[in-house]
Amino acid sequence: MVSLCCFSYDTEFVRENEDEKIKMKxxxxxxxxxxxxxxxxxxxxxxxxxxxxxxxxxxxxxxxxxxxxxxxxxxxxxxxxxxxxxxxxxxxxxxxxxxxxxxxxxxxxxxxxxxxxxxxxxxxxxxxxxxxxxxxxxxxxxxxxxxxxxxxxxxxxxxxxxxxxxxxxxxxxxRLLPGVMGNKVSAKCESFENGLLEHPQYTRPSLFEGRGIPPVLTSGHHKAIADWRQQQAEFLTRQRRPDLYARYDKKYQKT
Structure with a gap:
């Protein structure tokens, strides 16, 4: 599996130092x-x-x-x-x-x-x-x-x-300009950034109308979380946007 989940920064759009002065408007x-x-x-x-x-x-x-x-x-x-x-x-x-x-x-x-x-x-x-x-x-x-x-x-x-x-x-x-987004990882994790739709997101409360958060997301196991998100992104893209998935599949030769 080609891991594309979002634990690295997109250096094309973010500077190493968040406080660095914007050089060009x-x-x-x-x-x-x-x-x-x-x-x-x-x-x-x-x-x-x-x-x-x-x-x-x-x-x-x-x-x-x-x-x-x-x-x-x-x-x-x-x-x-x-x-x-x-x-x-x-x-x-x-x-x-x-x-x-x-x-x-x-x-x-x-x-x-x-x-x-x-x-x-x-x-x-x-x-x-x-x-x-x-x-x-x-x-x-x-x-x-x-x-x-x-x-x-x-x-x-x-x-x-x-x-x-x-x-x-x-x-x-x-939103892609340096200094615009508060979380440098956010832009890299969104739909289309790696050719896939974004994986599902969850937050508190841990239980909502009988629906819980997938256990892997609260496990603290970063690789397992990354793998789950990658699998979900691929599944959703294949199901909802087969055109996008076909391009992604061809690029990474997954089949």
């Missing part, structure tokens, strides 16, 4: 028609405290400020006809070009590739990220090509706009 820049939606829930809990401590910063850019007419129009009817409106490439270009291209630029899009934990880890290694939030029927294809925007999706469903997706992506990234 992670900068998030969001292009949106609704800047008032940010930071939203990211102003609370771990992300909110990290924002206050200067571990990351947030800049919102109002796309309408870069419109060319007195009405601040950012959209127009789709070429070839059809329902809805399309965000204009020239307006988006004016907005994007007003800021340095100093970080990965992601466009929230239902047709983008699926955002996952590996992508979050990759982005957290950068000095920042730029997120572009679409609205209406989407954005003019030419801005995607001309500015090489990476299309990213958080699931196979449609949202009213990219702002919700942007908040989700930022949340996934921020």
């Amino acid at each position: 992670f900068q998030a820049r969001v292009f949106t028609l609704y800047p008032e939606m940010f930071p939203g829930f990211l102003g609370y809990s771990l992300a909110g405290k990290a924002l206050e401590r200067g571990i990351w910063s947030l800049e919102t850019v109002q796309i309408r400020d870069f419109a060319f007419d007195k009405h601040h129009s950012v959209d127009d009817t789709p070429a070839g006809g059809g329902a809805g409106m399309v965000m204009r490439a020239d307006v988006l270009a004016a907005a994007l070009d007003s800021y340095p291209q100093d970080s990965p630029r992601l466009l929230m899009s239902p047709r983008g590739h699926s955002f996952d934990q590996a992508h979050a880890r990759s982005l957290a290694r950068n000095s920042g990220v730029t997120l572009v939030c679409g609205r209406f029927e989407g954005v003019d294809e030419r801005i995607i090509e001309a500015r090489e925007l990476e299309e990213v999706s958080i699931g196979d469903y449609i949202l009213s706009g990219g702002e919700t997706a942007a908040l989700v992506i930022l949340d996934a990234i921020i």
Whole structure:
């Protein structure tokens, strides 16, 4: 069995000394028609405290400020006809070009590739990220090509706009930044970090409505606990997410 349980630190995301001063602030820049939606829930809990401590910063850019007419129009009817409106490439270009291209630029899009934990880890290694939030029927294809925007999706469903997706992506990234999570082991132990869903968790009381805690977890035998958690993680992943388990199985050649 390949032991992946969480008794080692992820040195890619945590420093040896928890008290070491944060050397570089992670900068998030969001292009949106609704800047008032940010930071939203990211102003609370771990992300909110990290924002206050200067571990990351947030800049919102109002796309309408870069419109060319007195009405601040950012959209127009789709070429070839059809329902809805399309965000204009020239307006988006004016907005994007007003800021340095100093970080990965992601466009929230239902047709983008699926955002996952590996992508979050990759982005957290950068000095920042730029997120572009679409609205209406989407954005003019030419801005995607001309500015090489990476299309990213958080699931196979449609949202009213990219702002919700942007908040989700930022949340996934921020919690991986050094100094954000109180317990250095926690991030390494969570679902998807090792390719598996997380094992079941228990705490007090020891008996709840006739249901006890698995004895191995209170045995004090660390290897037995690690083995049990690994087995449970594999079982749950195989049962609930066979797609994930197939990738894990192939990676570690367990069969």
